[in-house]
Amino acid sequence: MSDFALPALMVEPIVRAALLEDLGRAGDLTTDAIVPADLTAEAVIAARQPGIVAGCQVAALAFRLVDPAMTVTVERPDGSRVASGDVVMRIAGSARALLTGERTALNLQCRLSGIATATGELVDAVRGTEAAVTCTRKTTPGLRALEKAAVRAGGGANHRFGLDDAVLIKDNHIALAGSVTAAIERARARIGHLVKIEVEVDTLQQLEEAMTAAPDVVLLDNMGPETLAKAVAFVDGRAILEASGRITRETARAIAETGVDIVSAGWLTHSSKALDLGLDIGV
Incomplete structure (x- = not known):
């Protein structure tokens, strides 16, 4: 097998x-x-x-x-x-x-x-850096388990499989909660001790606020290499950092070289x- x-x-x-x-x-x-x-x-x-x-x-x-x-x-x-x-x-x-x-x-x-x-090509693009390549939940309905297995076959790793195996606080959650910290604090009060919390941020200012609530993972959304490098320096190992948003084979290496831990791409499974x-x- x-x-x-x-x-x-x-x-x-x-x-x-x-x-x-x-x-x-x-x-x-x-x-x-x-x-x-x-x-x-x-x-x-x-x-x-x-x-x-x-x-x-x-x-x-x-x-x-x-x-x-x-x-x-x-x-x-x-x-x-x-x-x-x-x-x-x-x-x-x-x-x-x-x-x-x-x-x-x-x-x-x-x-x-x-x-x-496609996963193998992205893995090849970041080879030699410390960054892992992952997929997202942007999968074909009904085929998620198969498509995520295909990502692994290509040398990548898997992001969360569904809504029930990790917390991922995105911009709309933050908007409804009122702030980044409020969203993280509400999630932590509700979940079990084995569940990790990831929060999405769009700016360095949001990142600074998020880190006051000590998330496990921060998703740095649509940031260029210069901003990503500043984020890596600021966090300094206190959380796993995931870069996401419009990442291509051509841009992946520069993003990975900033020191982020994860490079995620939804297009691996959706297109x-x-x-x-x-x-x-x-x-």
Whole structure:
């Protein structure tokens, strides 16, 4: 099993729902009409462009849910860097199952491999600094666990998974609470001792106020490298510092070199380009 595999109990409902969406009310009309029920075949999923693979678990499951007798061999597990033409996995068994499961398998694996690839590029951009690359909660509804696993496959780390595993006080929370300190103090009075508190600030003045309430993490939103460096010097290790907001592959290194601990980017999961993978029968 891949280091990035998730418990089957989490993955199966997602893949099953995707297959059912595709099969609709009558199944695969095209394949069932053209391909004999007893015909077997072999196929490969191969890379059409360089990148980092993710989603082998879900792709394999797509074929096995159509036909449990399908044989799937993973040649390039999640986290592998591939070149154009590299074989990612081999599938053998019912020809009908191959064709019926193909689009669901590729939709998921191309999407997840695209996220892993984009993450790897951002990780490469900050390599040699102390900053880690993380995603955010800007994920595709229903696919968060898979997309966050893809970020890990690309060498990144995960931010909070939902609203229930950490406190993240943003600008609208602050507006309703009345101040940065009031928001932090209210959160601390309500949560358990194992829950961390992060607060978002837009200015150095807000940062100074926030630090009087001793948050665990401060999100420095849309700050340039010069301002970020001042923030790092001011905090001086008293809190984890996360830089976020419009970070690109081109700007990431300068941001990381300011000394922030985390570089987070929502686009890793909400707008990464899918990696081009294809299924070829009879290879």
